[in-house]
Amino acid sequence: MSISITTELLDGCVLALLSKEDYYGYTLTQRVQEFSPVSESTMYPVLRRLKKENWLETYDEAYQGRNRRYYKITDAGLDRLIEIKNDWHEYKETLDNVLGGKG
Amino acid sequence: MESNKYIEELTSYLSNLTSDERDDVLDFYNEYILDAGLTTEDEIIAQLGTPKQLSRKILADYSIKAVDDATAGVPRYEPKPKKNIRMIWLVILAIFAAPIALPLAIAIIGTIAGLLIGVLAVIACIFVVIIGFFAIGIAAFFSGLAIIGQSWSTAVLFIGGGLAIFGLGLVALPISYVVVRALIQMTANFSRFLYNRFVTSKNTAKEAH
Numbered sequence: 001m002s003i004s005i006t007t008e009l010l011d012g013c014v015l016a017l018l019s020k021e022d023y024y025g026y027t028l029t030q031r032v033q034e035f036s037p038v039s040e041s042t043m044y045p046v047l048r049r050l051k052k053e054n055w056l057e058t059y060d061e062a063y064q065g066r067n068r069r070y071y072k073i074t075d076a077g078l079d080r081l082i083e084i085k086n087d088w089h090e091y092k093e094t095l096d097n098v099l100g101g102k103g
Numbered sequence: 104m105e106s107n108k109y110i111e112e113l114t115s116y117l118s119n120l121t122s123d124e125r126d127d128v129l130d131f132y133n134e135y136i137l138d139a140g141l142t143t144e145d146e147i148i149a150q151l152g153t154p155k156q157l158s159r160k161i162l163a164d165y166s167i168k169a170v171d172d173a174t175a176g177v178p179r180y181e182p183k184p185k186k187n188i189r190m191i192w193l194v195i196l197a198i199f200a201a202p203i204a205l206p207l208a209i210a211i212i213g214t215i216a217g218l219l220i221g222v223l224a225v226i227a228c229i230f231v232v233i234i235g236f237f238a239i240g241i242a243a244f245f246s247g248l249a250i251i252g253q254s255w256s257t258a259v260l261f262i263g264g265g266l267a268i269f270g271l272g273l274v275a276l277p278i279s280y281v282v283v284r285a286l287i288q289m290t291a292n293f294s295r296f297l298y299n300r301f302v303t304s305k306n307t308a309k310e311a312h
Contacts, residue, residue, distance in 0.1 A: 025131055026138030040150045041157055044131050045164040068134060 005036045012084030018073040055080050106136045109147050116158030156200035163197035187291035194294045211297050222286045229279040240269030
């Protein structure tokens with residue numbers, strides 16, 4: 001796949017994953033990399049931004065004598081997710097009209 | 104342990120961040136390295152890049168974000184030229200660190216460098232012109248004073264003209280300040296555009312399966 005993901009779509013995908021369950025940094029990165037080739041170093045800026053927008057919150061849990069920071073979606077994050085979903089469907093339809101079906 | 108060395112080096116490159124921000128970044132990557140089971144420095148570098156590369160990416164992101172915050176929404180503070188210059192510099196460093204094709208990197212840096220040189224040249228010109236105004240103004244004023252005994256009318260012409268030119272220089276000062284600021288702002292915006300356009304998308308495209 002050679003099409004890059006936009007910031008908004010990446011936000012949406014992260015929020016969508018978090019709407020199903022809470023993740024910590026490493027597993028969340030793994031899950032995102034299953035569908036998009038984002039680099040390991042891009043996840044931190046994304047999570048930091050989403051937290052700053054209050055779309056997600058964090059909590060710490062002890063794991064083998066250290067902390068694991070979990071990310072949890074907020075109500076505002078769920079609202080944002082719906083917005084991005086709508087934008088995406090609109091965009092997808094438009095592009096399908098231009099590009100047509102599978103070649 | 105090898106990861107301590109990596110984190111230590113990363114810490115040293117993040118001295119510009121506040122301690123809260125720095126701790127947050129370091130916690131994240133520390134945790135990531137442990138969870139990913141990366142033990143040797145080579146493994147860590149293979150995933151995250153060298154501490155220097157990672158720090159540049161983090162810093163460029165912080166800097167770009169700060170300017171974005173300033174321009175969008177509630178204007179909490181105006182982006183300062185100094186901050187913009189720092190951002191242009193960070194973007195250049197981030198481009199160097201990014202795994203994009205070297206010719207493209209050179210082209211992008213060349214473009215930014217060209218712009219910067221152009222902007223600097225314009226700033227230098229404005230500076231020289233204003234100095235010229237002041238110099239001519241002062242020179243004419245004193246020449247006028249010197250010949251006041253010989254020819255009253257010529258003296259008045261020189262003194263008046265000198266003062267007027269000096270005044271023009273004073274008027275030009277704030278105007279040129281605004282122009283210079285706008286030029287730097289434009290260069291910064293353009294660098295940011297290049298960063299977003301090429302570095303971010305190339306990063307993802309390169310690792311495509």
